[in-house]
Amino acid sequence: MNKSQLQAMALILALMIASFGMGFFMNSQNSSIDQALKQISAEQKISSSELERAAIEGMLRASGDRWSNYRDAEQVAAEEDELDGRYSGVGIWLRPGNGGGTEIAGIKSGSIADKSGLKVGDVIALIDGQDYSSADLPATVAALRGKPGSTLKVKVLRNGLDNDFTLTRENIATSDVRVTKLSDGVALIKVEAFSEKVSQDTLDALSNFNYEKGIVIDLRNNPGGVLSAATDFAQLFIRSGLLVSYDRGSGKRIAIEAVNAEPINVPLTVVVNENTASSAEVVAGALQDRNRGVVVGTQTFGKGSVQESVTLSNGASLETTVGKFRTPSGRFIDKRGITPDVKASEQESIKRSVEILQALNAINNPVKGS
Numbered sequence: 001m002n003k004s005q006l007q008a009m010a011l012i013l014a015l016m017i018a019s020f021g022m023g024f025f026m027n028s029q030n031s032s033i034d035q036a037l038k039q040i041s042a043e044q045k046i047s048s049s050e051l052e053r054a055a056i057e058g059m060l061r062a063s064g065d066r067w068s069n070y071r072d073a074e075q076v077a078a079e080e081d082e083l084d085g086r087y088s089g090v091g092i093w094l095r096p097g098n099g100g101g102t103e104i105a106g107i108k109s110g111s112i113a114d115k116s117g118l119k120v121g122d123v124i125a126l127i128d129g130q131d132y133s134s135a136d137l138p139a140t141v142a143a144l145r146g147k148p149g150s151t152l153k154v155k156v157l158r159n160g161l162d163n164d165f166t167l168t169r170e171n172i173a174t175s176d177v178r179v180t181k182l183s184d185g186v187a188l189i190k191v192e193a194f195s196e197k198v199s200q201d202t203l204d205a206l207s208n209f210n211y212e213k214g215i216v217i218d219l220r221n222n223p224g225g226v227l228s229a230a231t232d233f234a235q236l237f238i239r240s241g242l243l244v245s246y247d248r249g250s251g252k253r254i255a256i257e258a259v260n261a262e263p264i265n266v267p268l269t270v271v272v273n274e275n276t277a278s279s280a281e282v283v284a285g286a287l288q289d290r291n292r293g294v295v296v297g298t299q300t301f302g303k304g305s306v307q308e309s310v311t312l313s314n315g316a317s318l319e320t321t322v323g324k325f326r327t328p329s330g331r332f333i334d335k336r337g338i339t340p341d342v343k344a345s346e347q348e349s350i351k352r353s354v355e356i357l358q359a360l361n362a363i364n365n366p367v368k369g370s
Contacts, residue, residue: 194225224278304333
């Protein structure tokens with residue numbers, strides 16, 4: 001059975017479930033789902049595990065939620081390494097595309113993807129000659145992974161045109177945070193993604209810099225990451241109070257609050273752009289609403305849906321949307337994004353941020369006349 005036939009059968013199963021309800025099938029004395037799985041696997045010589053996966057993926061497609069996904073046990077283990085900031089690949093983060101398939105959501109600085117000229121927004125078309133234009137996110141991620149030193153050919157679509165790249169996989173084990181000096185007393189924190197160690201890496205790096213006049217937090221092209229890592233980062237600068245909330249389908253409200261007895265207390269600006277997404281938007285919204293930082297740049301991506309994972313009996317993970325993020329003031333992020341306090345182009349945003357910090361320092365420390 002080819003891939004398109006398998007997908008068609010999976011979609012039929014998904015539509016059956018959507019029409020009649022999962023309970024109807026699973027509570028029947030002889031589950032129609034079980035009957036279909038047994039019949040198809042027997043006649044088409046395909047394993048029940050493959051068909052079960054296809055059925056689950058078909059149900060997710062039928063739901064219309066681009067952010068929900070299914071990962072097998074091997075993909076779950078690989079994802080845990082990535083969230084911890086350690087994996088072998090080409091140095092890109094992916095997101096589901098609007099029209100199906102996957103697109104590049106972020107690129108790690110200094111990686112082979114960065115050096116080769118891949119860009120955020122590129123749509124994955126082919127990997128080593130195989131069509132990935134309609135593949136789901138976990139499958140595309142898995143195809144990009146491999147042994148360090150191995151090569152792969154990737155074709156992407158950019159503004160409707162094909163672009164071909166030959167990439168060599170490498171170990172990705174560097175921090176997702178870089179701190180540099182912008183000017184005397186002003187530090188720049190560049191956060192490429194929110195992996196588990198971001199907050200501690202930030203504190204460790206800042207210990208080598210003088211930032212008494214302020215900090216610029218650069219979240220441009222940050223695709224998000226682990227929500228807890230993002231809220232831990234936000235509370236480096238906020239003593240207490242609400243950071244983000246969301247309402248589950250059951251009506252239960254989940255609120256995440258800051259608890260930090262000794263927050264970093266210097267002027268802040270937060271630089272964003274159209275590719276600042278998900279938990280990175282949570283950080284920008286929290287610092288903005290709590291009057292802790294001035295947001296500079298352009299409107300953010302607007303990925304404000306909350307996904308939670310359930311581990312299945314086979315070790316796989318089913319990730320589904322359970323709510324929508326709200327900033328501390330109650331604003332929804334999803335399909336809206338974060339509006340900057342000061343609009344600035346990509347080229348001008350860092351310069352404007354430094355100027356804002358200078359103005360804030362002048363207000364806080366006015367020069368007294370003689």
